[in-house]
Amino acid sequence: MIWLTWFFALLGFYGLTTWLGALLQASGHSVAKSVSYTILISLAGVPGFITSAILVERWGRKPTAVLMLLGSAVAAYLYGNSPSFGWLIAFGLMMQFFLFGMWSVLYAYTPELYPTRARATGAGCASAIGRVGSLLGPYAIGVILPVLGQGGVFALGAGSFVVAAAAVGFLGIETKGKALEEISG
Template sequence: MISLAGIPGFFSAAYFIEKNGRKPTLIVVLIGCAVFAYLYGTASSLQTLIGFGLGMQFFLFAMWSSLYAYTPELYPTRARATGTGFASSVGRFGSLLGPYIVAVVLPTLGNSGVFALGAACFIAAALSVAILGEETKGRVLEEISA
């Protein structure tokens, strides 16, 4: 049921991507992911767990839709599929490492530590996009890849 909060996340991201641009939307949703992941990990009651879970799913789905709108535009046409595929494979590599990292963090820092680590990763991603990202809204793709 919590995943249903992702549906308005998709629509909100689509709206804000077109209104404000890809880069700022992605930064905001990554920060939202960080905040709600941390809060979800520190929830102390069923009500707060559900509330923070709803917020987390909203921002996670918004993040994915923002990411898949933004990433392909960063590569030149001749390398777009390869670049996007490579970026996706790096993410898959991270998903392989995740369980091992959780196995190390969980016994020492507990559930809240695992979610705090996840929140830190979202913040690192937001900073990376803020510092290294290039806004693509309203630009010709050939101009971006030049």
């Protein structure tokens, strides 16, 4: 479950964020403005981290992961289909909020899924599988962009986040409030 989650979450994340500046330039924005917009949009990640950290303790790991991944999917789709520049910035802020929140919960949830004797190896392997997704994501975007345009690019990102959310939602276990021995037992 966690390998699927990491693979698709990182495929979507790196696929979109690697190309974000280029996609803004393709929409007619200068390099300088594209960088400025990307920095502005990234600032929304800070409250995303904080919100996710709070929700992990209040709601639990599983529901917070599903929320952040589905929020990333919706925001990515909306960003890719923004009707105006103002909406582009608003959906970009929303997307970064959920994407950074996704990171916060993944790093809290993943180690808890493994017994103490295998925690570092398990979390490392999950991250490594995710890195395969992070390599394939930008490549897939490069293939999809000329064929399906920006809408297709953001649909791929959104679809990746939905698959990751489904993996957690259907296959994941809740670890909040449980002893590590109970989880790995």
